[in-house]
Amino acid sequence: MKQYTHAWLGLKAIELLRSYAGRFSDERNEHLEDFLRFISSHPSTFVRGAWFPDTHICDNLQGGHTWKYKLDAVNGIKVKYRPPMHNNCYQLVKDGLKQKISLNVRRSDLPDRCEALSLAIRDMILITNKVESGDVVAFNDSQVALLFLMLAHYACDAHVPVHCDDRDLNKPPKVHGDLEEFWEDEILKFYKVSTENERFNLDENYSLQLDDDQAGFTDSILYKCDEVLKESEWSNLDDAKDHWSSFLGKKNNNFWDYLVSVCLVSFHMSLKMFPIDPPDGIDYETLRIMETSPFKEDVLKYSPLILADAINTVSLLWLASWERWELLKKEAISA
Numbered sequence: 001m002k003q004y005t006h007a008w009l010g011l012k013a014i015e016l017l018r019s020y021a022g023r024f025s026d027e028r029n030e031h032l033e034d035f036l037r038f039i040s041s042h043p044s045t046f047v048r049g050a051w052f053p054d055t056h057i058c059d060n061l062q063g064g065h066t067w068k069y070k071l072d073a074v075n076g077i078k079v080k081y082r083p084p085m086h087n088n089c090y091q092l093v094k095d096g097l098k099q100k101i102s103l104n105v106r107r108s109d110l111p112d113r114c115e116a117l118s119l120a121i122r123d124m125i126l127i128t129n130k131v132e133s134g135d136v137v138a139f140n141d142s143q144v145a146l147l148f149l150m151l152a153h154y155a156c157d158a159h160v161p162v163h164c165d166d167r168d169l170n171k172p173p174k175v176h177g178d179l180e181e182f183w184e185d186e187i188l189k190f191y192k193v194s195t196e197n198e199r200f201n202l203d204e205n206y207s208l209q210l211d212d213d214q215a216g217f218t219d220s221i222l223y224k225c226d227e228v229l230k231e232s233e234w235s236n237l238d239d240a241k242d243h244w245s246s247f248l249g250k251k252n253n254n255f256w257d258y259l260v261s262v263c264l265v266s267f268h269m270s271l272k273m274f275p276i277d278p279p280d281g282i283d284y285e286t287l288r289i290m291e292t293s294p295f296k297e298d299v300l301k302y303s304p305l306i307l308a309d310a311i312n313t314v315s316l317l318w319l320a321s322w323e324r325w326e327l328l329k330k331e332a333i334s335a
């Protein structure tokens, strides 16, 4: 995913979390309010911060941004993790998930990255809350916000089908680049953004603004993504228990389990969109997906679901990361 796509997904996650205000238990409603107050006050961090994993850290080749599977009927295993029911792509590939697969361990770190970042956030907040303001060991809010944006970056990459597929669909093939370029162009076309200042032009409530001069929004994948989001309320929203893990899917206990389940679905989305045996006359080495059927149609059809799933993930993992330190603090006090 590219720079503005990452920032846009984070800003959409704030929008989604705002729509959930008041929907949880009193305690979680309070956590949500605190988190929104915190993250909304860092709008200038979004475009740059969400992009640091690509510009400053550059751990792509070490697997930070990927979790790469291949079908492997002989030596593979069945992966047991499943995402929550609100994952839209899960519904599309459910039947294929029992196939045996194997992991390219050298290119697969993504769930570990997310787990580590979330625990780092928890620790930073707990340390900072324990010490006097201004103490040299305290972290400031911008540093914590930056880690939230980095967490969002890696978590969104889990939703990109080609990030979870061990086939090389990136250089010389242009499949990977074309897909991400298409999303980026749509976002830059329909939303108010200042690329010079590297920021979206937000309104006074720190919300994204559509560019009214640009016709065709209601036919775009971004409009359809909003429609999908309205329909895909978090599973378990009303009866989730105190612990954030109730949102992650039945047997998923932590971020790692959840992200493996997301990556498994993404791998199968990649097989669906870019089959191992492409139609006659298609060569992935030279294919331009946005100029060729049925690839173009498939990208238009599946992108709203993929992007909506990514927005749900960022919202969910942000709220859960916030609750991680709140819960630990509570346990520490009651121990």
Ligand SMILES: [Zn+2]
Pocket: 001, 053, 054, 065, 153, 154, 157
């Ligand atoms: Zn990335």
